[in-house]
Amino acid sequence: SATRYYDWVLQEKNFTRLCSTKSILTVNGGFPGPAIQVHKGETIYVNIRNQGLYGVTIHWHGVKQPRNPWSDGPENITQCPIQPGSNFTYEVVFSSEEGTLWWHAHSDWTRATVHGAIVVLPAAGTTYPFATPYAQQTIILASWFKADVMEVINSALATGADPNTSDAFTINGQPGDLYSCSKASTYRLLVDYGKTYMLRIINAIMNEEQFFAIANHNLTVVTQDASYIKPITTPYIMITPGQTMDVLVTTNQPRSHYYMASTAYNDGDVPYHNGTTTAILQYRGNYSTPSTTPLPNLPIHNDTTAADNFTARVKSLASKAHPISVPTNITTRIYMTVSINERICANASCAGPNNNAIAASLNNISFDTPSIDILQAYYRGINGVFQGNFPSNPPLFFNFTGEVVNSTKYPTFATKAKFLKYGEGVEIIFQGTNLVAPENHPMHLHGFSFYLVGTGYGNFNKATSPKTYNLVDPPEANTIGVPKNGWATIRFVADNPGVWFMHCHLERHASWGMDTVFIVRNGNTEESKLRPPPAHMPPCSKS
Ligand code: C2O
Ligand code: CU
Numbered sequence: 001s002a003t004r005y006y007d008w009v010l011q012e013k014n015f016t017r018l019c020s021t022k023s024i025l026t027v028n029g030g031f032p033g034p035a036i037q038v039h040k041g042e043t044i045y046v047n048i049r050n051q052g053l054y055g056v057t058i059h060w061h062g063v064k065q066p067r068n069p070w071s072d073g074p075e076n077i078t079q080c081p082i083q084p085g086s087n088f089t090y091e092v093v094f095s096s097e098e099g100t101l102w103w104h105a106h107s108d109w110t111r112a113t114v115h116g117a118i119v120v121l122p123a124a125g126t127t128y129p130f131a132t133p134y135a136q137q138t139i140i141l142a143s144w145f146k147a148d149v150m151e152v153i154n155s156a157l158a159t160g161a162d163p164n165t166s167d168a169f170t171i172n173g174q175p176g177d178l179y180s181c182s183k184a185s186t187y188r189l190l191v192d193y194g195k196t197y198m199l200r201i202i203n204a205i206m207n208e209e210q211f212f213a214i215a216n217h218n219l220t221v222v223t224q225d226a227s228y229i230k231p232i233t234t235p236y237i238m239i240t241p242g243q244t245m246d247v248l249v250t251t252n253q254p255r256s257h258y259y260m261a262s263t264a265y266n267d268g269d270v271p272y273h274n275g276t277t278t279a280i281l282q283y284r285g286n287y288s289t290p291s292t293t294p295l296p297n298l299p300i301h302n303d304t305t306a307a308d309n310f311t312a313r314v315k316s317l318a319s320k321a322h323p324i325s326v327p328t329n330i331t332t333r334i335y336m337t338v339s340i341n342e343r344i345c346a347n348a349s350c351a352g353p354n355n356n357a358i359a360a361s362l363n364n365i366s367f368d369t370p371s372i373d374i375l376q377a378y379y380r381g382i383n384g385v386f387q388g389n390f391p392s393n394p395p396l397f398f399n400f401t402g403e404v405v406n407s408t409k410y411p412t413f414a415t416k417a418k419f420l421k422y423g424e425g426v427e428i429i430f431q432g433t434n435l436v437a438p439e440n441h442p443m444h445l446h447g448f449s450f451y452l453v454g455t456g457y458g459n460f461n462k463a464t465s466p467k468t469y470n471l472v473d474p475p476e477a478n479t480i481g482v483p484k485n486g487w488a489t490i491r492f493v494a495d496n497p498g499v500w501f502m503h504c505h506l507e508r509h510a511s512w513g514m515d516t517v518f519i520v521r522n523g524n525t526e527e528s529k530l531r532p533p534p535a536h537m538p539p540c541s542k543s
Contacts, residue, residue, distance in 0.1 A: 003042070003043060003044070003045070004038065004042070004044045004045070005044070005045045005046075005047070006034070006036065006044065006045070006046040006047065007047050007049070008027045008028055008033075008034065008046060008047065008048050008049070009027070009028055009049050009051055010025060010026070010027060010048060010049065010050045010051060010052045010056055010082075010114070011025070011026060011027075011028075011029060011051045011052060012024065012025055012026070012052055012053065013026045013029045013031075015031055016181075017144050017146075017168065017170075017174075017175060017181075017182070018144065018146060018167055018168055018175060018179055018180060018181055018182065019180055019181035020146055022146065022148065024112075024113040024149075025052050025053075025056070025105075025110055025113055025114055026113060026114065027114055027116065030116070030173075031113055031142075031173045032115055032116050032117070032140045032142065032172065032173055032204070033103075033114060033115060033116035034116050035116055035117040035118070035119060035138060036092075036103065036116070036117070036118045036119070037118075037119045037121065038094055038118070038119070038120055038121070039120070039121045039122065039123050039124055040094060040096075040097065040098045040120055040121070040122060040123040040126075041094055041095065041123050042094050043091060043092065043093050043094065044091075044092045044094075045089055045090065045091055045092070046058070046089065046090045046092060047087055047088075047089040047090075048082055048087060048088050048089070048090065049087040050082045050083065050084050050085065050086060050087065051084065051085075052084055053084060054081075054084065054107075054150075055075075055080075055081025055082060055083045055084070055107065055538075056075075056081055056082055056105050056107045056110055056114065057073045057074065057075045057079055057081050057082060057105065057106050057107050057538075058073050058090060058103055058104070058105055058106065058114070059072060059073035059074055059103065059104055059105070059106035059446075060072070060073065060090070060092050060101070060103050060118065061101055061102050061103060061104060061118075061242065061444075061478070062097060062101035062102070062118075062225055062226055062244065062449070062478045062479075063092055063093070063094060063097060063101060063118070064093075064095055064096070064097065064447055064448060064449065064496060065092070065093050065447065065496075066093060066095050066496055067496065067497055067498060067527075067529065067530055067531045068091065068093050068498070068531050069375050069446075069447065069498035069499050069500065069530070070091075070375065070531070070533050070534055070537065071090040071091045071092060071093075071534075072446055072447065072498075072500070072501075073090070073106045074106040074446065074501040075106055075107040075108075075369075075373075076369050076370055076371065076372070076373050076374075077369075077373055077374050077375065077499065077501045077517060078373055078374070078375040078498075078499055078501070079373050079375070079376075079537055079538055080372070080373055080376075080537070080538045080539060080540035081107055081538060082538050083538065086538065088536070088537075088538050089534075091534070094120060096449075097120050097226040097227075097449075098120050098121075098122055098123075098223075098226055098227070098228070099120060099200075099223035099224075099225070099226035099227065099228070099244065099246050100117065100118065100119055100120070100138070100200035100201070100202060100223065100226060100244040100245075100246055101117075101118040101120065101225070101226050101244055102115060102116065102117055102118055102140075102202045102204060102244060103115065103116055103118055104116075104204065108150055108153060108511075109149040109150060109152065109153045109206065109507055109511070110149070110150070111204070111206075111507070112142070112143055112145065112149040112206055112507075113142075113149065115140070115142065115204045116140070117138040117140060117200065117202055119136075119138065119200060120226055128222075129222075129228055129317060129319060129321060129322060130222060130231065130248070131196065133196050133197055133198035133248060134192070134195035134196055134197060135191075135195070135197055135198075136197065136198040136199070136200060137189055137197065137198075137199055137200070138172075138199075138200045138202065139171060139172065139199050139200065139201045139202070139260070139279075140170075140171070140172055140173075140202045140204055141169060141170070141171060141201070141202065141203050141204060141205050141210055141212070141239075141262050141277070142169070142170045142173070142204045142205060143166035143168075143169060143170070143204075143205045143206040143207070143208075143273070144166055144167055144168040144169070144170050144175060145164070145166050145167055146167045147164065149206075152164050153507075153508070153511055156508070156511075157511065159350060159351040159352075159357075160343070160345060160350030160351055160352040160356065160357025160358060161350070161351035161352050161357075161358070162270065162271050162352075162358065162508065163207075163508050163511075165207070165271050165272055165273040166205075166206060166207070166273045167273070167275075168182075168273070168275055168277065169205060169208075169210075169262055169263070169264075169273065169275060169276070169277035170277055171187050171260070171262065171277050171278070171279040172187040172279065173187070174186055174187045174277075174279065175275075175277055176261075176276075176277045176278035176279055177259075177278050177280075177293075178275065178276055178277070178278055179275065179277075186278065186279060186280055187279040187280070188279065188280045188282050189260075189279065189280070189281050189282065190282050190283075190284055191251045191281060191282070191283055191284065192251065192283075192284055193251055193252075193255055193283055193284075193285065194250075194251060194252060195250070195251050196248050196249070196250045196251075197248070197249050197250075197251065198222075198246055198247070198248055198249075199219075199246070199247050199248075199249060200244070200246050201237070201239060201244065201245050201246070201247060202244050203239045203240060203241050203242065203243050203244070204241070205241050206241065206506075206507040206508075207241070207272065207273075207506050207507055207508055208241070208264040208265070208266060208272050208273060208506075209238060209239070209240045209241065209264065209265040209266065209307070209440060209442065209481065210238070210239050210240075210262045210263065210264060210265060211236050211237070211238055211262065211263055211264075211265050211298045211299050211306070211307070212236065212237050212239060212260070212261070212262040212298075213235055213236035213237070213260070213261060213296035213297070213298050214249060214258060214259070214260040214261075214281055214296055215258040215259050215260075215261075215281075215293075215294040215295055215296040216253045216258055216294060216296075217249050217250070217251075217253060217258065217281070218233050218234065218235060218249075218250075219233070219234055219235070219236070219237060219247040219248070219249060220232065220233045220234075220247060220248040220249075221234065221237060221245050221246070221247050221314070222246050222247065222248060223244075223245060223246040224243065224244070224245050224314055224475055224476075224477055225243060225244055225449065225476070225477040225478045225479060226244065226449075227316065227322075227449060227475070227476040227477065228316070228317035228319075228322045229314055229315060229316060229317055229475060230315045230316070230317055230318075230473070231248075232310075232313045232314065234310060234313070235296070235297065236296070236297075236298060236299060236306070236310065237310060238265055238306070238307040238310045238311060240440075240442035240479060240480075240481045240505065241442055241479075241505040241506060241507075242442050242444045242478070242479035242505035243442070243477070243479045249281075251281075251283065253283075255283040255284075255285045255287050256283060256287065256290050256293075257280050257281070257282050257283070257289070257290050257293045258280070258281045258293065258294055258296075259278045259279070259280060259281070259293050259294065259295045259296060260278065260279050260280075260281055260296070261276050261277065261278045261279075261295055261296050261298060262276065262277050262298075263275070263276040263277075263298050263301065264301050265299070265301060265302075265303070265307050266301050266302065267301070267302040267303075267304045267307075267440070267484060268437060268438060268439040268440070268484060269437065270437055270439060272301075274301060276295075276298070278295070280293065304483075304484070308483065311455075311481065312455075314475045315470070315473040315474070315475060316451075316473045316474060316475055316476055317473075318472070318473040324451070324473070324474075324476060325493075326451045326453065326471045326474060326491055327425030327426075327427075327491050327492065327493050328425070328471065329425045330425045330426070330427045330491065331421070331424040331425055331426075332392070332420060332421075332424055332425075332426045332427070332494075333392070333426075333427045333428075333429070334392045334393075334418070334426070334427070334428045334429070335363075335392065335393050335394060335397075335429050335431065335460075336362050336363050336394070336428055336429065336430050336431065337361075337362070337363055337364065337394040337400060337430075337431050337432075337433050338362060338430050338431065338432050338433065338441045338443065338482055338504070338514065339360065339361050339362075339364065339408075339411070339432075339433040339435050339436075339514075340358065340359075340360050340433075340435060340436040340437045340439065340509070340512070341358075341359040341360060341361050341364070341366065341408075341409060341410060341411045341435055341436055342354060342356040342357065342358065342359060342409055342410060342436055343356060343357040343358070343359040343366070343410070343411075343413075344356055344357075344410065345357055353436055358436070358512055359410075359411055359413075359512050359513055360411075360504070360509045360510075360512035360513050360514035361411035361412075361513055361514060362502075362514060362515070362516045363390070363391050363393070363394045363395070363516075364394060364395050364407075364408060364411045364412060365390060365391070365411060365412050365413075365414055365416050365513075365516065366411040366412065366413045366414075366512070366513030366514075367414075367415065367416075367503075367513045367514070367515035367516055367517075368413050368414055368415045368513070369415070369515075370385045370386060370415050371540065372385050372540045373540065374386050374415075374417060374499050374517055374519075375498065375499040376533075376537070376540070378417075378499055378519055379530070379533065385415065386415040386416065386417050386517070387414065387415065387416050387417070388416070388417050388418075388419050388519070389416060390416040390417055390418040390516055390517075391416075392418070394408075394431075395407060395408065396408060399459065400431045400432065400433045400434070400459050400460075400485075400487075401432075401433065401434045401438070401458060401459060401485045402434070404434075404435050408433075408435055409435050409436070411513070413513070416516065416517075417499070417516065417517040417518065417519050418516065418517070418518050418519070419518075419519050419520075419521060420494040420518055420519065420520045420521065421494065421520075421521060422494060422495070422497055422520060422521055422522060422523035422524075422528050423493065423494060423495055423523060423528070424493070424494050425491065425492075425493055425494075426491065426492055426493070426494050427453075427489060427490070427491045428489070428490050428491075429460055429487060429488075429489045430443055430482040430487060430488045430489070430490070431459070431460050431482075431487045432482050432483065432484055432485050432486055432487065433485075434485055438484045438485045439484055439506075439509075440481050440482065440483060440484045441481070441482045441504045441506065441509065441514070442479050442480065442481050442482075442504060442505040442506060443479065443480060443481075443482055443488075443490075443502065443503070443504055443505070444478060444479040444502065444503060444504070444505045445478060445479075445490075445492075445500065445501075445502045445518075446478075446500040446501045446502065447496045447498060447500035447518075447520075448478070448492045448496060448500065449476045449477060449478050449492070450476070450477065450478070450480075450490040450491060450492035451474040451475070451476055451477075451490060451491050451492065452474050452475050452477055452480045452488060452489070452490055453469040453470055453471060453474045453489050453490065453491050454466070454468050454469040454470065454487075454488070454489040455480075455482075455483060455486065455487065455488040455489070456468065456483075456486055456487055457483060457485065457486040458485065458486060458487075459487070460487040460489075465487070465489075466489075469489065479505055494518075494520045495520075495528075496520055497520045497521065497522050497523065497528060497529055497530040498519075498520060498530045499517060499518075499519050500517065500518045500519075500520065501515065501516075501517055502515065502516050502517070502518060503515035503516070
C-alpha cells in the first residue's frame with residue numbers, strides 16, 4: 001500500500017468569529033486543520049514545521065502506534081515539544097483502526113485550534129459491514145474562545161479557579177445561526193434527496209460532552225472510536241470530548257433546510273458553555289427557501305437518562321469479519337478513583353473552593369508533568385524523572401460518593417507511572433468521587449483500544465458489580481465516560497510495549513492533574529519490544 005507524506009506548517013493566523021478577530025495557532029492556516037485519509041493498515045509520515053510562537057506536539061488520537069510511542073505526541077510524556085523554527089516528522093502507524101479518528105495538539109490547551117480529522121477507510125479490497133454510503137462528510141465539533149486559549153488556562157491555574165468557559169461551540173469551524181455575527185458563515189451540508197450519507201462526527205470540544213441531532217432525521221450510529229458497533233438508530237447521540245462516531249443519515253424528508261445542532265450535556269454544578277451550535281442540512285433542488293428552519297429536539301443539558309440511555313445501547317458489532325477478544329485472564333486489576341480535589345493555596349487565598357486551588361487526581365495522585373519526557377527517561381534509564389509506583393488502589397477504600405476526609409480531599413502531587421507486563425490482561429475500575437464536585441469524566445487511554453465491560457451508578461461493589469459485566473459484545477473504545485458518582489470498568493491486553501498516557505479528556509481536568517502513565521515492558525520476541533527511537537527527537541531544552 002502507498003506511503004503518504006504530509007507537510008504541515010504550524011502558524012498563527014487571524015480568524016474572525018463572534019464579531020471579533022484574533023490570532024490563533026493553526027496547521028496550514030485552517031480551523032479545523034487538514035484532514036488525513038488513509039486505508040486501514042497504512043503508515044504515513046507527517047512533517048511538522050513549527051513557525052508559531054511556542055513549542056507544540058501533535059497526537060494521533062486513537063491510533064495505537066504499535067511499539068512506536070516515539071510518534072504518539074503527548075508533551076513531556078513521549079517527547080519534548082517541537083520548538084519554533086524547528087521540525088519533527090511523525091511516523092503514524094495504523095493497525096486495526098477502521099472508521100474516524102482525529103489528530104490534535106497535545107501541549108497545554110493548543111488543541112482548541114490545532115486539530116483535524118483522520119479518516120481510516122477499509123483496507124483495499126474490503127468494504128464496510130453495511131451498504132457503502134453515497135457520500136461522506138466529517139463533522140468536527142469544537143470550542144471557540146474570544147480570549148487566547150493559553151491565557152484562559154494559565155490565568156485559571158494562577159488563581160486556582162475554574163477557567164472561563166468557551167464563547168461558542170462550532171461545527172466545522174463555524175458557530176452557526178444562533179450566535180452573533182455568525183449567520184452568513186454557517187456551515188451548510190448540501191445533500192441530494194433519497195441518499196444515505198455518512199457523517200464522521202468528532203468531539204474536539206475542550207470541556208463539554210455533547211448532544212447532537214438533526215431535525216426530522218434519525219441517525220444510525222455504525223462506529224465508535226474507529227470500531228464497528230451494532231447499528232443504533234436514534235434521534236440524537238451523546239458524544240464526549242475525544243470520542244468519534246460515524247452515523248448514517250438518509251435524506252428522505254421533504255426537500256428543505258434542517259438544522260443539525262449540538263449542545264452541552266452537563267449534569268454537574270460546574271460552569272459550562274450553554275450555547276448551541278448549528279449547521280444546515282440543505283437539500284438540493286428547486287424549492288423556495290423555507291421561512292423557518294426546524295431545530296432538532298435535543299435533550300436538555302442535565303438529562304442524564306437521555307445521555308445514559310444512548311450510551312448503554314453502544315455494543316461492539318462482534319461479527320465474524322470484525323471479531324473482538326475481551327481478556328478474561330486478568331493479572332493486573334487497578335481500582336482507580338477519579339476525583340476533583342483541592343490544593344492548599346501557597347500564598348494567600350486562591351479563587352477556588354474554600355479559598356484553595358482546584359486540583360484533580362487519579363487514586364489521589366495529581367500528576368505533575370515532568371520537564372524531560374518519560375519515554376526518554378525510561379528508555380535511557382534517566383533517574384529522577386518519574387516514579388514507577390502508581391498505586392493499584394486508592395489510599396482508602398472510602399465511600400466514593402460520600403464522606404470526605406482530608407487525606408482524600410488533598411491529593412499527593414507527583415509524577416508516577418504504572419508498569420505492566422507485556423501481554424498481560426489488565427482491568428481498570430474507574431470510580432467517580434464526590435470529594436469537591438461530582439462530574440462525568442471521559443477517560444482516554446493512548447496506545448490501546450479497550451473494552452468497556454461494565455458501568456453503574458454509585459459505589460462499585462466488588463461482589464455484585466462484576467456480575468453485570470458484558471464480555472460478549474462490549475464496546476471497544478479509546479475514550480469512555482465514567483458517569484458522575486458512578487463507576488466504569490475497562491479491560492485490555494497490554495500488548496503494546498512503550499509509554500502511554502491516560503487522562504481525562506476534559507481539558508481543565510487534565511490540566512489539574514487527572515492523568516497518569518502506563519509503561520508496558522518489553523516482551524521476549526523482537527515483535528514485542530519497543531522500537532528504537534528515530535534518529536532525531538526534539539531536544540528537551542530550548543538552548
Ligand atoms: Cu485526544 Cu491524550 O488525547
Ligand atoms: Cu474529568
